[in-house]
Amino acid sequence: MFEIVRMQEEDRVNVMNMVEVFYHSPAVCHTVPASTLLRTFEAALSGEQGLDGYVLLEDEKVVGFAYITEFYACEVGGKTVMLEEVYLKEEARKKGYATQFFHWMFETYSYAKRFRLEVSMENPGVIGLYERLGFTFLDYRQMVRDVL
Numbered sequence: 001m002f003e004i005v006r007m008q009e010e011d012r013v014n015v016m017n018m019v020e021v022f023y024h025s026p027a028v029c030h031t032v033p034a035s036t037l038l039r040t041f042e043a044a045l046s047g048e049q050g051l052d053g054y055v056l057l058e059d060e061k062v063v064g065f066a067y068i069t070e071f072y073a074c075e076v077g078g079k080t081v082m083l084e085e086v087y088l089k090e091e092a093r094k095k096g097y098a099t100q101f102f103h104w105m106f107e108t109y110s111y112a113k114r115f116r117l118e119v120s121m122e123n124p125g126v127i128g129l130y131e132r133l134g135f136t137f138l139d140y141r142q143m144v145r146d147v148l
Helices: 009-022 034-046 097-108 124-132
Strands: 002-006 051-058 061-073 078-088 114-117
Touching (some): 002 097, 009 051, 034 051, 078 097
Antiparallel strands (some): 002 051
8 A cells, every 4th residue: 555644754864765765866967965964854854944845655665755846936827846866766656656645735725826846857767757747848947056
């Protein structure tokens, strides 16, 4: 059985191991310091930074994680839910869990005017899934100015 539950302190080792795999996969285009990844986990636990953390379970065993934030977006006149990260272990893929996760997210955050995510062009396997779920590409190029 597939379940989605809030991240807890006892998930730290499992989640951080998966985060390490995720950040060394084609899903991520650049390196991120381990201290930043740990700070993200802790922000999800505290709830103080507006970051929701979830673990994805198969028969009560952790097989994935997700981080979600939300913000007001002027161009849609309402809340945008940003799927910051979603990851499923290899053994949990191709079982429909990703689709179940997205339907859960759409229902849980049903007040949102937009759902948004980033995808690496180095990770073409997930693009088809995202398109089947109704996601389309924006023509924006993102720019950042990090203050670390």
